[in-house]
Amino acid sequence: xxxxxxxxxxxxxxxxxxxxxxxxxxxxxxxxxxxxxxxxxxxxxxxxxxxxxxxxxxxxxxxxxxxxxxxxxxxxxxxxxxxxxxxxxxxxxxxxxxxxxxxxxxxxxxxxxxxxxxxxxxxxxxxxxxxxxxxxxxxxxxxxxxxxxxxxxxxxxxxxxxxxxxxxxxxxxxxxxxxxxxxxxxxxxxxxxxxxxxxxxxxxxxxxxxxxxxxxxxxxxxxxxxxxxxxxxxxxxxxxxxxxxxxxxxxxxxxxxxxxxxxxxxxxxxxxxxxxxxxxxxxxxxxxxxxxxxxxxxxxxxxxxxxxxxxxxx
Amino acid sequence: xxxxxxxxxxxxxxxxxxxxxxxxxxxxxxxxxxxxxxxxxxxxxxxxxxxxxxxxxxxxxxxxxxxxxxxxxxxxxxxxxxxxxxxxxxxxxxxxxxxxxxxxxxxxxxxx
Numbered sequence: 001x002x003x004x005x006x007x008x009x010x011x012x013x014x015x016x017x018x019x020x021x022x023x024x025x026x027x028x029x030x031x032x033x034x035x036x037x038x039x040x041x042x043x044x045x046x047x048x049x050x051x052x053x054x055x056x057x058x059x060x061x062x063x064x065x066x067x068x069x070x071x072x073x074x075x076x077x078x079x080x081x082x083x084x085x086x087x088x089x090x091x092x093x094x095x096x097x098x099x100x101x102x103x104x105x106x107x108x109x110x111x112x113x114x115x116x117x118x119x120x121x122x123x124x125x126x127x128x129x130x131x132x133x134x135x136x137x138x139x140x141x142x143x144x145x146x147x148x149x150x151x152x153x154x155x156x157x158x159x160x161x162x163x164x165x166x167x168x169x170x171x172x173x174x175x176x177x178x179x180x181x182x183x184x185x186x187x188x189x190x191x192x193x194x195x196x197x198x199x200x201x202x203x204x205x206x207x208x209x210x211x212x213x214x215x216x217x218x219x220x221x222x223x224x225x226x227x228x229x230x231x232x233x234x235x236x237x238x239x240x241x242x243x244x245x246x247x248x249x250x251x252x253x254x255x256x257x258x259x260x261x262x263x264x265x266x267x268x269x270x271x272x273x274x275x276x277x278x279x280x281x282x283x284x285x286x287x288x289x290x291x292x293x294x295x296x297x298x299x300x301x302x303x304x305x306x307x308x309x310x311x312x313x314x
Numbered sequence: 315x316x317x318x319x320x321x322x323x324x325x326x327x328x329x330x331x332x333x334x335x336x337x338x339x340x341x342x343x344x345x346x347x348x349x350x351x352x353x354x355x356x357x358x359x360x361x362x363x364x365x366x367x368x369x370x371x372x373x374x375x376x377x378x379x380x381x382x383x384x385x386x387x388x389x390x391x392x393x394x395x396x397x398x399x400x401x402x403x404x405x406x407x408x409x410x411x412x413x414x415x416x417x418x419x420x421x422x423x424x425x426x
Binding site for chain 1: 345346348349352362363364365367368371372375384389390391392403
């Protein structure tokens, strides 16, 4: 004999409940549904139609079971949602980028080509992001269902700072000071030298950088100085500024990548001196990769800040 | 006049909780699931079965209702009855409702 819709409905509801409650709910639901069907039949409905209508009225057995078991019909409720969002933002802004940089450095050190490095770093970042979202959410879902207490009370200390109260003036001053110091250091290096080889001072940077590569760098630095001044004068980010920041950061990264890639960055005399002291080409290659990764990370960060600012100040 | 979804939502919000009070009050005399559903409807507290049945169980778990199986008849039924604690809760809720009602009345005077 095939099961009646009522039997199937009750089974579908009850099997979602803890064993201790199953029998009680089964008997009670059985009586309640029979009462409802009888009432409909008494009003002139055909038995089959009455049963179907009564069950349809009760709705999805999964929802009914959640009601009986006092289970929420959401993954993360209002009590934990904001904590989840905050944690997720922090984790997703840190872990995948760190993994990408780490993976890129690893593959670069292993001598992989550019495409492989990029693809592997991207794949690693994606998989870390997926894992981060999945496991963090899972923990919150468990917390939501076990009714655990959680220090989610908001305090005044959590208020964020006002975005760029001074419209980027502090940033601009810091940038200008840094650019001036860097320019001074480059000239000092070229004219007097930073590294002592034997009895004399020699430049740390490769002499072939002068004049044209350095001219390019100084042009970039001048552009950067003008950029931060104009932006501080305007007092806020705009899409135009964000584009400018992106172009400048991109040019700077290409400059560093090119001079490092062509072995122009360091003075050959200094490289020779390092080799004498057992610092070989492999170590220098790794240092070059780490330098490149840091410069790229800094550039990406400044671009993110700029676009974020442009979005916020609109 | 048809209610817009927005105002229907607000009315539902206002009605929520009154079903608990109605159950606790009606069940001072023992009653069972479907019978209570009809009683509630008769008194103007239209409630869905899939809301009421879990609610009865929850109130029982919280100690505001007691239950007993009546197997004397051909169809065994679970009868609920309001506990002493449930009676006190119903009194508190009734007081709160009257206070709210007065408060709403005072709003009206000011508005007029």
